[in-house]
Amino acid sequence: MTYVRKDVSTLTAGERRRFVDALLTLKRRGEYDEFVRLHIDFYTADGEHGLRTAHMAPSFLPWHRRFLLELERALRRVDASVTVPYWDWTRDRTTSSVPWTKDLLGGNGRRSDRQVMTGPFAYAAGHWTLREGVTDGRFLTRDLGRSAAPLRLPTRSELRWALDDPVYDAWPWDSTVRKGFRNKLEGWGTGSGSGSWKNHNRVHRWVGGAMLGGASVNDPVFWLHHAFVDLQWYRWQRAHRNHRYLPAEPPGSSDAQHHRVIARHEKLPPWDETPDQLEDVSRIYRYA
Amino acid sequence: MVVGMGGAGATAQRRAGAEAAGPSRRETARGLLASATALALAPLVAASRPAPPAEDPGRSSFDESYRGRRIRGIPVPAAGHEEGGIEWRITVDGRPLHLMRRADGTWLSMIDHYTSYRTPLEATRAAVDEIGPGQRLRDLAPHPFGGHSGAGTGEQAHQGGRHDVRA
Numbered sequence: 001m002t003y004v005r006k007d008v009s010t011l012t013a014g015e016r017r018r019f020v021d022a023l024l025t026l027k028r029r030g031e032y033d034e035f036v037r038l039h040i041d042f043y044t045a046d047g048e049h050g051l052r053t054a055h056m057a058p059s060f061l062p063w064h065r066r067f068l069l070e071l072e073r074a075l076r077r078v079d080a081s082v083t084v085p086y087w088d089w090t091r092d093r094t095t096s097s098v099p100w101t102k103d104l105l106g107g108n109g110r111r112s113d114r115q116v117m118t119g120p121f122a123y124a125a126g127h128w129t130l131r132e133g134v135t136d137g138r139f140l141t142r143d144l145g146r147s148a149a150p151l152r153l154p155t156r157s158e159l160r161w162a163l164d165d166p167v168y169d170a171w172p173w174d175s176t177v178r179k180g181f182r183n184k185l186e187g188w189g190t191g192s193g194s195g196s197w198k199n200h201n202r203v204h205r206w207v208g209g210a211m212l213g214g215a216s217v218n219d220p221v222f223w224l225h226h227a228f229v230d231l232q233w234y235r236w237q238r239a240h241r242n243h244r245y246l247p248a249e250p251p252g253s254s255d256a257q258h259h260r261v262i263a264r265h266e267k268l269p270p271w272d273e274t275p276d277q278l279e280d281v282s283r284i285y286r287y288a
Numbered sequence: 289m290v291v292g293m294g295g296a297g298a299t300a301q302r303r304a305g306a307e308a309a310g311p312s313r314r315e316t317a318r319g320l321l322a323s324a325t326a327l328a329l330a331p332l333v334a335a336s337r338p339a340p341p342a343e344d345p346g347r348s349s350f351d352e353s354y355r356g357r358r359i360r361g362i363p364v365p366a367a368g369h370e371e372g373g374i375e376w377r378i379t380v381d382g383r384p385l386h387l388m389r390r391a392d393g394t395w396l397s398m399i400d401h402y403t404s405y406r407t408p409l410e411a412t413r414a415a416v417d418e419i420g421p422g423q424r425l426r427d428l429a430p431h432p433f434g435g436h437s438g439a440g441t442g443e444q445a446h447q448g449g450r451h452d453v454r455a
Contacts, residue, residue: 045396047389056390113420134398135423148417174391175404187402190392197403204402212418214398 005231006288008085008224009098016103019085020120022078023220024127031074036132036217038270039067043214046174051260053269056175058168058246059262060186061233062278064226066271069284071223083285086227089203090156095144105221107142114141114209121220134213141209142219153206154199159185162199163232166240173247173261180246181236185229200229231287237279245275347374350409357381357419359412376408380416383425387411399425 011019026032039054042063046056054063068084075082085099092098099105106119116139121128123139130138145151162184169180175188187201197205203225204211210218211225237243248264251257262268264276351360358381363374378385386398387408394404399415419425 040398043388043401045388046391047393113422115420133426135419136426137420137423141420172391176391188390188404201402208418212400212402214401216401 002283003083003285004288005083005227005285006085008087008104009092010288011085011104013103015081015085018079019075019082020104022075022082024120025078026071026074027128033132035067035071036215039217040132040214042270046176046260049260051262051269052174053262055186056188057261058173058182059268059275060182061230062245062262062268062273062275065230065233065278065281066268066273068223068226068230069281072285084223084227086231086287087221087224088228089153089206089225090159093153099221099224100144105219105224108144109140109142109209111147114143116140116142116209130210130215130218133210133215133218140219142211143208145206146208149194151194151197151202151206154187154202159199159232163236163239166243168236168243168246170246171251171255171257173251173257185232185236200225234281234287245279348409350412354413354416357416359409359416361408361412363408378408378412380412380419380425385412385415385425 042054044050044052053059072084087099095108100107102119106116106121109116116122121140165181167180169182170177177183185199187198189196216222245264250263265274349362361378366375387395390404395411396404397411397415399418405411
């Protein structure tokens with residue numbers, strides 16, 4: 001039976017509480033930190049050797065889809081009514097809107113050290129001590145909107161720019177490709193200024209703190225953000241029904257991307273599923 | 289969680305034999321170009337990037353105080369890699385900072401993972417900008433020189449060698 005992933009702004013008080021409680025249960029059991037670690041371990045950049053699965057690669061979308069499913073299964077073992085909600089950052093755009101409320105993810109970090117002080121994930125609440133972090137800080141940090149040099153969340157038109165590209169991805173299948181839905185959504189631009197971060201990357205930058213680093217999963221907004229990114233893949237598929245995940249076949253031995261990206265029918269580490277198998281999730285969940 | 293954590297092993301499991309379909313001729317030509325030696329490719333790559341500052345900071349070591357933290361970076365020859373390859377040994381207050389390289393030649397750090405910078409120095413300063421007061425780096429990622437300082441607490445042993453940094 002399929003379940004529904006909802007816009008976080010539409011959750012009832014009870015749904016919010018059950019989602020938060022299930023996260024805290026996974027954290028208490030030590031399961032949550034395995035998700036943090038896995039995301040760190042699978043970040044391979046494209047200027048280095050080796051297979052890229054989670055970022056700077058066509059499998060950015062199926063990898064995170066599978067990663068969310070894994071978290072969601074864990075949450076639903078705790079409470080079968082829970083699904084991962086999505087944060088529509090084209091609509092809920094301020095530091096006080098959802099999901100930054102006390103009954104959900106809590107608010108911004110304080111000025112002095114960016115420590116989140118409100119909500120269930122505040123260190124002082126006693127349930128959310130960081131153990132797999134880039135620094136030795138034990139508390140969750142945020143810098144919503146980047147106080148030192150403010151930037152805005154991606155706009156609806158920026159998202160539209162990605163969705164309107166009918167081609168899923170293109171050679172060289174990395175962070176430098178300028179066309180294709182995948183990188184326009186993942187958001188690697190050129191140069192180093194503010195305009196170089198698009199869509200997905202820009203949201204990580206906007207939230208800041210833990211979300212900016214390799215251990216971004218430490219902030220539960222990671223899941224709400226990636227559920228919304230996953231929804232865009234779903235929308236893109238419906239808008240371009242003749243187009244599919246690319247590359248369809250692995251790059252050949254003379255190609256610089258040989259053995260560096262996952263083709264449509266190759267297994268996507270660390271799982272036993274392929275992008276082909278992950279393209280259609282209609283029997284598992286749908287978006288409201 | 290029921291996922292396998294054996295990233296390096298899983299990475300090695302590649303499906304072979306799908307090359308029959310082959311890339312298009314254009315892709316093949318680009319692939320051949322890209323697989324030329326780093327030496328021959330260097331001028332092309334350089335020309336396609338923003339003009340670098342004059343002293344080529346991409347290869348200059350640094351040792352400075354930045355926002356109250358000691359940052360050091362030393363490029364060292366990369367053992368066993370292509371000619372001219374270098375690796376970076378970066379520390380912030382003595383703790384290793386892991387950098388990754390993008391295909392366009394820019395750099396990103398474990399602290400600031402969704403933005404890249406022109407040089408290792410810029411990436412290191414940007415990381416310092418994001419490290420909170422009183423906090424220190426945890427040696428989370430494998431260091432390119434094989435060391436895992438174990439400075440953190442409770443981390444699992446990490447499969448090394450997946451995140452080699454080279455220039």
